[in-house]
Amino acid sequence: MLRPWKFSLRETIDPRRGVPIYLQIVHALIHDIRRGRLTPGAALPSTRELAEALGVNRKTVVLAYDDLIAQGWLSAHGTRGTFVSRQLPETLPATAPADRADDPLNPTEADFPFRATPDPTLVFPGENELTIDDGLPDPRLFPAETLARAYRSAAQRAERSGGLSYGDPRGSGDLRRSIAEMLGAHRGLVVGSDNLCITRGSQMGIFLAGRILLSPSDAVLVEGLGYSAARDAFAATGAEVIGARLDAEGLDVEDVERLCRHKRVRAVYVTPHHQFPTTVSLTPERRLRLLDLAARFRFAIIEDDYDHEFHFEGQPLLPMASYAHNRTIYVGSMSKLLLPGLRIGYVAAPEAVVRSMANLAASIDRQGNALTELAVAELITSGELRRHVRKARQVYLRRRDAFGKLLRREFADAIDFEVPHGGLAYWATFRDASRLDAIEKGAAERRIRLLPSLSFAASPHHGRGLRLGFASLDDAEAEQAITRIGGIGAPARCAATESDARRG
Numbered sequence: 001m002l003r004p005w006k007f008s009l010r011e012t013i014d015p016r017r018g019v020p021i022y023l024q025i026v027h028a029l030i031h032d033i034r035r036g037r038l039t040p041g042a043a044l045p046s047t048r049e050l051a052e053a054l055g056v057n058r059k060t061v062v063l064a065y066d067d068l069i070a071q072g073w074l075s076a077h078g079t080r081g082t083f084v085s086r087q088l089p090e091t092l093p094a095t096a097p098a099d100r101a102d103d104p105l106n107p108t109e110a111d112f113p114f115r116a117t118p119d120p121t122l123v124f125p126g127e128n129e130l131t132i133d134d135g136l137p138d139p140r141l142f143p144a145e146t147l148a149r150a151y152r153s154a155a156q157r158a159e160r161s162g163g164l165s166y167g168d169p170r171g172s173g174d175l176r177r178s179i180a181e182m183l184g185a186h187r188g189l190v191v192g193s194d195n196l197c198i199t200r201g202s203q204m205g206i207f208l209a210g211r212i213l214l215s216p217s218d219a220v221l222v223e224g225l226g227y228s229a230a231r232d233a234f235a236a237t238g239a240e241v242i243g244a245r246l247d248a249e250g251l252d253v254e255d256v257e258r259l260c261r262h263k264r265v266r267a268v269y270v271t272p273h274h275q276f277p278t279t280v281s282l283t284p285e286r287r288l289r290l291l292d293l294a295a296r297f298r299f300a301i302i303e304d305d306y307d308h309e310f311h312f313e314g315q316p317l318l319p320m321a322s323y324a325h326n327r328t329i330y331v332g333s334m335s336k337l338l339l340p341g342l343r344i345g346y347v348a349a350p351e352a353v354v355r356s357m358a359n360l361a362a363s364i365d366r367q368g369n370a371l372t373e374l375a376v377a378e379l380i381t382s383g384e385l386r387r388h389v390r391k392a393r394q395v396y397l398r399r400r401d402a403f404g405k406l407l408r409r410e411f412a413d414a415i416d417f418e419v420p421h422g423g424l425a426y427w428a429t430f431r432d433a434s435r436l437d438a439i440e441k442g443a444a445e446r447r448i449r450l451l452p453s454l455s456f457a458a459s460p461h462h463g464r465g466l467r468l469g470f471a472s473l474d475d476a477e478a479e480q481a482i483t484r485i486g487g488i489g490a491p492a493r494c495a496a497t498e499s500d501a502r503r504g
Helices: 021-034 047-054 058-071 097-102 144-161 173-187 202-213 228-235 253-262 284-297 351-362 370-381 384-414 433-442 475-486 495-503
Strands: 074-076 082-084 196-199 219-223 240-244 265-270 300-304 328-333 345-348 425-430 466-469
Touching (some): 021 058, 173 196, 202 265, 202 328, 202 351, 265 284, 284 300, 370 384, 384 475
Parallel strands (some): 219 265, 265 300
Antiparallel strands (some): 074 082, 196 345, 328 345, 425 466
């Protein structure tokens, strides 16, 4: 077995210690196993390799290994080699006082004060589980060969131009120019490359915007039901995060004005295109009114337009940033258009704002992945992105309609939902809260992962529901997922009725 790293014992083997060398090796290996450095099943170097590394006779290491195998610490597997036993001869507590005194470098606990942060509200795939995410694209739709071609082309161009060295913290000039052209052509934004900062996803853009706008004495307004990761980013600045009312027309601008009269509001975060999580669109009248309020109270609008291209009914409204670029920080993502794993987002804003965000980003992340940025620029300029979006939109439209039928079949009138005009998820509310409680409690047992229903509400508002992403599930996966959660807490149905429902 080829091992990627040279193995070394933490303890020094010293012939002058008066303890036989083979016993020193035995004790050192047992110590590394007990403290977790060597885990059950881990491969050990061959006796020849370890002897050479320690500068001892190979027979000494053979003797040590034989002793450890006899004790049950190691197990030999013929020509495959020697491994840490999966059934160790003793079980130790996770943190043993004696261990801490003996091993000050034990990594399981910090021996210094630090600020603990709450776990983020995330849902991601687990082994042998189905995930109903919050509206992610299906990465299987994007051809791997197309991506590989873009990387090869980007690498060749970068090698010729020196593009793989350190560069502008705002991101690749090629990618910023490509995105500026895309935003101008499809979203009505009049921006140039100097108005763009490339980020590692839209979440980073939201975090940077909060950092340059907010102080502990400030307030930031968010939608009463909204994106918890944005609230967490704003709360990290020390600012007061306040939820504003939300209704069927989007953010209630009358409530925004009321809050501005009582609080020092420095920013309003909004998802106007496909509101997260409810999927409603902010009406044109409210958009204009919000821009007027921004001018009057001098706050910034952080406009999160995370999935603009995936609109299925009618003509999508242009972003607010296309009307008043000087009042907005426009946050977008290439991850939804291409692949979430590429981690490419961007911020469009006035040039000085972009420079401040890039400077802040550079203090923790010198720059992004230059090769990935060049590859994405290649996908845009070659037309591959446009072709992929056109194809994916048709797939997602079909999945949206099929998913809605599944919800109606499994839940009947137990839930309320509207078929979304755009975006990649449904928003479902429950008429009986006990049914929702049962689903959240029983989902793990049915091997389903969901975002918690309580994660969307922003204080002082309350509201619950399930954000059910349909785009990343194929027909069979969607059928399994909705059938599994639909059966939790459901009233009993006769076999004939259930069979008829499934045929329909």
